[in-house]
Amino acid sequence: MACVTRVVIIGGGPGGYEAALVAAQLGAEVTVVDRDGLGGASVLTDCVPSKTLIATAEVMTAFDSSYEELGIVATSGMPHAGRAARVMGVDLGRVNHRVKGLALAQSHDITTAVTRAGVRVVRGRGRLEPGQAPDGSRRVTVTAADGSTRTLVADGVLVATGGHPREIPDARPDGERILNWTQLYDLDELPEKLIVVGSGVTGAEFAGAYQSLGSEVTLVSSRDRVLPGEDPDAATVLEDVFRRRGMKVMARSRARSAKRTGDRVEVTLADGRVITGTHCLMAVGAIPNTSGAGLEEAGVELTDSGHIRTDGVSRTTAPGVYAAGDCTGVFALASVAAMQGRIAMYHLLGESVTPLNLKTVSANVFTDPEIATVGHTQADVDNGLIDARVVTLPLRRNPRAKMQGIRDGFVKIFCRPGTGIVIGGVVVSPRASELIHPVSIAIDGNLTVERVARAFTVYPSLSGSIAETARQLHGHGL
Numbered sequence: 002m003a004c005v006t007r008v009v010i011i012g013g014g015p016g017g018y019e020a021a022l023v024a025a026q027l028g029a030e031v032t033v034v035d036r037d038g039l040g041g042a043s044v045l046t047d048c049v050p051s052k053t054l055i056a057t058a059e060v061m062t063a064f065d066s067s068y069e070e071l072g073i074v075a076t077s078g079m080p081h082a083g084r085a086a087r088v089m090g091v092d093l094g095r096v097n098h099r100v101k102g103l104a105l106a107q108s109h110d111i112t113t114a115v116t117r118a119g120v121r122v123v124r125g126r127g128r129l130e131p132g133q134a135p136d137g138s139r140r141v142t143v144t145a146a147d148g149s150t151r152t153l154v155a156d157g158v159l160v161a162t163g164g165h166p167r168e169i170p171d172a173r174p175d176g177e178r179i180l181n182w183t184q185l186y187d188l189d190e191l192p193e194k195l196i197v198v199g200s201g202v203t204g205a206e207f208a209g210a211y212q213s214l215g216s217e218v219t220l221v222s223s224r225d226r227v228l229p230g231e232d233p234d235a236a237t238v239l240e241d242v243f244r245r246r247g248m249k250v251m252a253r254s255r256a257r258s259a260k261r262t263g264d265r266v267e268v269t270l271a272d273g274r275v276i277t278g279t280h281c282l283m284a285v286g287a288i289p290n291t292s293g294a295g296l297e298e299a300g301v302e303l304t305d306s307g308h309i310r311t312d313g314v315s316r317t318t319a320p321g322v323y324a325a326g327d328c329t330g331v332f333a334l335a336s337v338a339a340m341q342g343r344i345a346m347y348h349l350l351g352e353s354v355t356p357l358n359l360k361t362v363s364a365n366v367f368t369d370p371e372i373a374t375v376g377h378t379q380a381d382v383d384n385g386l387i388d389a390r391v392v393t394l395p396l397r398r399n400p401r402a403k404m405q406g407i408r409d410g411f412v413k414i415f416c417r418p419g420t421g422i423v424i425g426g427v428v429v430s431p432r433a434s435e436l437i438h439p440v441s442i443a444i445d446g447n448l449t450v451e452r453v454a455r456a457f458t459v460y461p462s463l464s465g466s467i468a469e470t471a472r473q474l475h476g477h478g479l
Contacts (some may be wrong), residue, residue: 097188204282416474
C-alpha cells in the first residue's frame with residue numbers, strides 16, 4: 002500500500018480532521034474539503050456549543066437545588082432563604098456570546114493543528130465523481146462559494162459529511178420563534194415558555210438546560226417516556242427529576258405542526274390539542290448529509306435512511322472510498338466519528354488496525370443528572386441477547402453524594418455469570434461522563450468485578466459506588 006499517498010477527505014468534522022492528522026502522520030498528501038469550518042457541526046453548532054450552554058445550566062441547578070441544605074444564605078439583594086423566588090438569574094445574551102466564542106476558538110485551534118501537520122484545507126462542497134482511473138485513483142470535484150470548481154485526484158477518499166436537523170413539513174424553523182438546535186445560540190433573551198418537541202438526547206439535554214436557566218419548559222414526547230433509547234431505569238430517574246423541577250412532560254404526544262401567532266408559538270398535537278409558548282425547539286432527529294454528493298453514482302451504497310453503509314474498518318461498497326461520522330448511521334458521537342476516521346486511514350495506508358467495536362463505546366447524555374453508558378444494556382438482558390448478572394446501587398447511599406446534597410442517580414454494572422467479567426454499565430450522576438471511565442476500562446480489558454472491587458478508591462468519593470457495586474456483584478456467588 003505504499004503507493005497510496007494522496008488522500009482527500011470530504012468534511013472537516015471529528016471524523017474528517019482526526020483522519021487528516023493520522024494520514025499526515027503516516028506520510029500521505031492530505032487535502033480536507035470543508036465548507037463551514039474545521040470541527041464541523043460538532044464544534045460549531047452541536048456538541049461544543051450545547052455542552053458550553055449546559056455548563057452554565059449545571060451551575061444554576063447545583064446552586065438552586067442545594068444552597069439551602071448546604072447552609073448558603075442569600076444576601077446582597079437576593080431573596081431571603083425560604084422564599085419561593087429564585088436566587089440567581091442568567092443573561093442569555095452573554096451566555097450565548099461565550100458559547101459562540103468558544104466554538105470559534107475551538108475550530109481555530111483545530112485548523113491550526115491540521116495545517117501545522119501539513120494538511121491542505123480547501124473551502125467548498127465536495128462531490129465524489131463516478132468511476133476509477135486505471136491506477137485506482139478517484140476524482141473529487143470541489144465547488145467553492147463563488148461557484149468556481151476544481152478537481153482533486155485521490156488514491157483514497159474519506160466521506161465525513163455529517164448530518165443536519167430533521168424538519169417537520171408543518172413546523173419549519175424560522176430562526177426566531179421556531180428553532181432547530183443550531184439556531185438557539187442566536188437568542189439574546191431567555192425564552193419565557195419553551196416548547197421542546199422531541200425527547201431524545203438532544204431534546205432532553207436542551208429541555209433540562211433551559212429549565213435550569215429559568216425557562217418554563219414543556220417537553221413533547223411521542224414515546225412512552227423521555228430518552229426512549231436509553232436505560233429505562235436511568236430515563237425514569239431523569240423524567241422524575243424533570244417533573245419535580247417543574248417541567249411539563251407530555252408522553253405519547255406527537256407534534257403535527259408549529260406556527261407563529263405574533264410573539265407566540267402554537268404547537269398542534271396529532272390528537273388536536275394545542276400548546277402555546279413563546280418559543281419552540283424542534284429536536285426531531287437528524288438527516289445525513291449524503292444527498293448531492295455523488296455517492297450512489299460512484300458505487301457507494303446507502304441505506305433507506307440515506308446513511309452510508311460501512312464495515313468495521315470504515316470501508317464503503319466503493320473501492321478506495323471510506324466513510325466516518327454521522328453520515329454512516331453508526332453511533333452519532335464525536336468520539337465514534339473520530340475513531341472511524343482514524344481506523345479508515347490506518348486501513349487505507351496499510352497499517353495494522355482493529356475493527357470498530359461498538360461494545361466498548363462509552364456515551365453520555367448531558368442532562369442533570371448525566372446518564373453515562375458503556376457496553377451491553379438492560380435491553381440486551383431483557384431481550385435475551387446476553388446472559389448477565391446485574392446490580393444497581395442507588396447513589397443516595399454514597400457518603401460523598403450525601404455531603405453534596407445529591408439524591409438522584411445510581412450505578413449499575415452488568416457482568417457475565419460465573420466468570421464475573423464486566424460487560425456493561427450505567428452511571429446516573431453529576432459528572433457521570435467522568436465516572437463511567439473505570440467501567441469502560443474494565444470492559445475493554447475484560448476485567449472481572451473482583452478486579453474492579455479490589456482497586457482502591459478515594460474515600461469519600463462518588464467513584465466509590467462503582468467499587469461497591471462490583472463488590473456486591475462479586476459477593477453474589479460468582
